[in-house]
Amino acid sequence: MKIVDFRSDTVTKPSEEMWEMLRSLDDSKIGDDVEGEDPTVNKLEKRAAEVIGKEAALFVTSGTQGNLVSLLSQTNPGDEILLEELSHIYKNEVGSAARIGGLMIRTYPSNKGVPSFDQLQKLIRDREDIHEPPTTLFSVENTHNYHGGVIIRPEVIKDMKEFSDKNDLKLHLDGARIFNAAVSLKVPITEFTRHIDSVMFCLSKGLSCPVGSIVAGSKEFITNARRYRKMLGGGMRQAGIIASFGLIALEQKWIDxxxxxxxxxxxxxxxxxxxxxxxxxxxxxxxxxxxxxxxxxxxxxxxxxxxxxxxxxxxxxxxxxxxxxxxxxxxxxxxxxxxxxxxxxxxxxxx
Ligand SMILES: Cc1ncc(COP(=O)(O)O)c(C=O)c1O
Missing domain, CATH: 3.90.1150.10 (Aspartate Aminotransferase, domain 1)
Structure with a gap:
């Protein structure tokens, strides 16, 4: 029987070009990535940072791990973070922000992923009040999965950044499918990421890699993220073998x-x-x-x-x-x- 699998874009198998890339590897192209010695991972991270328009990037095992290392790197246990009420981090990442990050989660309602800034302002805690946990991070999801792959426009992200700066918050983007947004609106991907402090995007969804995601941001952020990835068991040694697929995934024609x-x-x-x-x-x-x-x-x-x-x-x-x-x-x-x-x-x- 013919099967058409619409369950998720995570079910994709690699393209022939990806398999060829894998077959082209030899000992000289892999190494111990925990020591920073895997040339293929290094190449992918450099390329990913360029494409997404950030100083540095890190290859992680999954979107879930990428979101978590981003939160851990930019908050302290006991902080409160703002998550959209139908966001993947809130609904589907096993409560890791709370369990592992010790973070308080405050959800915000939205119109297809976009909150009312007036309402959001009311959720911000008073930093001067010793009774309250500080609000330190604001997370957005783009495209938004549970709202049906809707796009949050770059001009709205700019407003989100202004809101974040005004309230001294880090702005995190769960951009599991951010390339879909850029391709659909025919806008450079950097328009979606330039106002963002940390971004996670998945190689293993529409970009069709079998495994892996990327987090990107400042060099300082990535130094922290690398430490937290290790803490979460994401130090993968000769990871070039799986990272190699990502080099094809980030070619413009594959993104298009x-x-x-x-x-x-x-x-x-x-x-x-x-x-x-x-x-x-x-x-x-x-x-x-x-x-x-x-x-x-x-x-x-x-x-x-x-x-x-x-x-x-x-x-x-x-x-x-x-x-x-x-x-x-x-x-x-x-x-x-x-x-x-x-x-x-x-x-x-x-x-
Ligand atoms: C919006 C969003 N963020 C994060 C993830 C997590 O990615 P992974 O399945 O690689 O952990 C998903 C997975 O479906 C997702 O849809």
Whole structure:
């Protein structure tokens, strides 16, 4: 049976060019990265810092680890940090900021990832009051996963930076999919990162590497992050073997390939929407399509039935099914899936 896997862009397998890059490695291209001696990792970190527009970068095992080392490097235990209420760090990183970082978490509501600054101001603690924990970090997610891959515009990030400076906060970007934002708006990636103190982006999502993420920021930040990565068990020795895929992922043509995923997401959304069903299909800005059910049905049954039909997706709430397009899903897969999805939705929703 044909399987189309829309569960996440994390399921991607490497491209042929990536495998070739791996095959081109030999002893001279790998070394002990904990000692800073792996030429391939060093090359990737240098390239990543250039691309993202920061002084320095660090290769980490995952997005989760990258976010955590960023938080640990810029806060002290007992500080309070501001996280968006549906953010990945808050919802899906096992509470590591609290458990490992000793951080108090204050969530903020938002309109698709963007808070009201007036409301946010009210959440800032009084540094002069000895009873209160200091608020020291503000985190944003771009593109925002649970809000359906929506983009936070560069001009809004500039406002976020002004807000952060005014309140003496570090500004962290969970940019797991920040390249999707840049490609979709056709804006240089540095427009999204120039006002950010620390950024994490994933190589292992739309950029299709099998493993790894990058954190980037000032040299001082990266020195700290390296120490915390070691503390978390992320010192990976001959890591050039896995870092090598990232050198292909950061080539401009590979970054630009994300546009295909966006086109496919648009096709999928339009195709599903063309059926007259009690659903709201969110207009995708990048590679995530959210189908929101207007009827009260057991969503997991729909997702299970889709799965039995070879269409894999996740329900991200009681009403929303998420479809993520990525490398390995082509236009004919989209046409094929639209029919399958509409059949299943019709069966469940038109009764
Ligand atoms: C927005 C966001 N941040 C961080 C992560 C964590 O990345 P990883 O799965 O590599 O730990 C994810 C993973 O899906 C994500 O969607």
């Amino acid at each position: 390939r994300l546009e295909e995923d966006h086109k496919n997401a648009k096709l999928l959304a339009e195709g599903i929407e063309s059926y007259d069903l009690p659903i709201n299909v969110h207009k995708p800005e990048t590679n995530i399509v959210i189908v929101e059910l207007k009827k009260n049905v057991r969503i997991f049954k729909i997702v299970n039935t889709l799965g039995k039909d070879g269409i894999l997706a996740f329900n991200i709430s009681k009403e929303k099914i998420r479809f993520v397009t990525h490398y390995g899903i082509f236009e004919d897969d989209i046409q094929y899936s639209i029919e399958k999805i509409s059949n299943v939705l019709t069966n469940y929703l038109s009764a």
